Amino acid sequence: MSQDRSSDSTQDSRLVVPVQPATHGHAMAFDRVYRAHYRDVYRYLLGLTLSSQDAEDVAAETFTRAYQAWQAAPDPALPWLLLTARRIATDRWRRARRLAKIVLRVTPQRADDAGERQTEFWLWFGAVARVLTDRQREVLLLRYQHDLTDADLALIMGISESGVRSLVARALEVLRSHPELL
Amino acid sequence: MDDDLDTLDRFEHRLAGIEANVKDPPPFDHERRTMPGPTRKSRSLVATVAVVAIVVAVVAVGSLIGGARPTGPTSSSSVVGGSGTATPVATPSPAATTVRTVMIDEWSARCVDVQKVDCIGAAGIFLNQLGRSYTGMFESSGGVLTVEARPVCPLVPDWADGSYCWQVSVTGNVDPDTGKPICIVIARRTTDTRYPPYGQVGGSNLSGAANSGGGIGQSCS
Numbered sequence: 001m002s003q004d005r006s007s008d009s010t011q012d013s014r015l016v017v018p019v020q021p022a023t024h025g026h027a028m029a030f031d032r033v034y035r036a037h038y039r040d041v042y043r044y045l046l047g048l049t050l051s052s053q054d055a056e057d058v059a060a061e062t063f064t065r066a067y068q069a070w071q072a073a074p075d076p077a078l079p080w081l082l083l084t085a086r087r088i089a090t091d092r093w094r095r096a097r098r099l100a101k102i103v104l105r106v107t108p109q110r111a112d113d114a115g116e117r118q119t120e121f122w123l124w125f126g127a128v129a130r131v132l133t134d135r136q137r138e139v140l141l142l143r144y145q146h147d148l149t150d151a152d153l154a155l156i157m158g159i160s161e162s163g164v165r166s167l168v169a170r171a172l173e174v175l176r177s178h179p180e181l182l
Numbered sequence: 183m184d185d186d187l188d189t190l191d192r193f194e195h196r197l198a199g200i201e202a203n204v205k206d207p208p209p210f211d212h213e214r215r216t217m218p219g220p221t222r223k224s225r226s227l228v229a230t231v232a233v234v235a236i237v238v239a240v241v242a243v244g245s246l247i248g249g250a251r252p253t254g255p256t257s258s259s260s261v262v263g264g265s266g267t268a269t270p271v272a273t274p275s276p277a278a279t280t281v282r283t284v285m286i287d288e289w290s291a292r293c294v295d296v297q298k299v300d301c302i303g304a305a306g307i308f309l310n311q312l313g314r315s316y317t318g319m320f321e322s323s324g325g326v327l328t329v330e331a332r333p334v335c336p337l338v339p340d341w342a343d344g345s346y347c348w349q350v351s352v353t354g355n356v357d358p359d360t361g362k363p364i365c366i367v368i369a370r371r372t373t374d375t376r377y378p379p380y381g382q383v384g385g386s387n388l389s390g391a392a393n394s395g396g397g398i399g400q401s402c403s
Contacts, residue, residue: 042204143194172190
């Protein structure tokens with residue numbers, strides 16, 4: 001994941017942060033990771049935010065940041081991408097909740113996206129979200145990504161490896177007490 | 183341990199249903215060093231609430247500092263608690279029609295004889311109610327909605343101040359229930375500070391959900 005750097009400082013819109021331009025090798029390496037992991041990042045965000053719009057937004061921001069910081073991206077990249085995605089999603093949610101709470105005196109709900117709520121999967125996943133805590137749901141989502149180790153999960157969630165294991169165990173215990181969800 | 187593995191297997195088997203909802207990567211624009219995210223029209227409603235919140239705060243502060251003369255009752259001190267009965271109060275019409283336009287997210291709200299802070303509050307409720315219709319209605323209306331004073335309220339529920347209302351409408355959309363243009367009636371909330379200071383009390387049922395507004399589902403005017 002090494003790449004050259006030069007001094008281009010093009011800034012063509014407010015959406016684009018000026019960065020060092022990518023070399024061809026850089027772009028190729030990034031493309032590979034982007035294609036390999038976009039769905040992983042999107043899936044994680046979808047399960048986290050329960051909103052395809054938010055998942056799409058945050059995934060876009062995650063990969064834009066990843067591209068800008070590519071020289072610092074570790075290998076394997078997936079845990080780092082998921083950690084970045086988690087931070088962006090958390091920041092957005094906290095910001096929206098704080099503003100809405102202060103000014104409108106309302107606690108915003110996670111967005112319910114068109115159509116999604118009606119499918120069998122989303123009805124099931126909504127029921128899962130009601131019985132598991134956010135962190136329990138998150139750890140199972142991450143566990144679902146079989147390439148991730150306990151250490152990766154710990155890094156992403158900001159807890160210890162033993163914390164990951166106990167969180168998983170507790171989540172499974174809760175699920176067992178709701179056999180209709182299995 | 184076996185129990186855990188079995189539970190995890192069964193959970194993951196069902197979780198696999200998420201794959202149908204996971205999108206493939208859109209092309210990444212290396213020139214712009216970004217990727218085409220969702221359009222502004224599809225921005226999440228959480229973001230809309232946040233934007234509305236900021237604008238309401240800024241306008242409210244601006245009104246206080248500037249001592250702007252209200253059009254309609256934003257600084258209303260006469261809280262007439264809605265008790266399920268209409269409490270219409272005639273409000274003097276302004277001498278001349280005042281129209282101002284404010285931007286809320288990507289929407290343009292025409293405020294007709296309505297003070298800016300009420301206009302934004304009422305429009306914010308309208309946009310929040312749109313839910314899955316948000317993008318479609320944005321396109322068919324050209325992103326323009328109109329907020330008008332409606333001094334005489336319909337029957338309002340307990341939480342609403344029935345002494346004064348506002349009406350929010352968009353063109354290009356017809357309410358399938360009434361066959362009339364989409365329109366909702368907004369009143370100030372007098373109770374329950376967990377909710378925004380405005381709420382829908384009449385007009386089109388935009389959310390499609392059973393609601394507590396007394397006149398929801400009925401024609402707007």
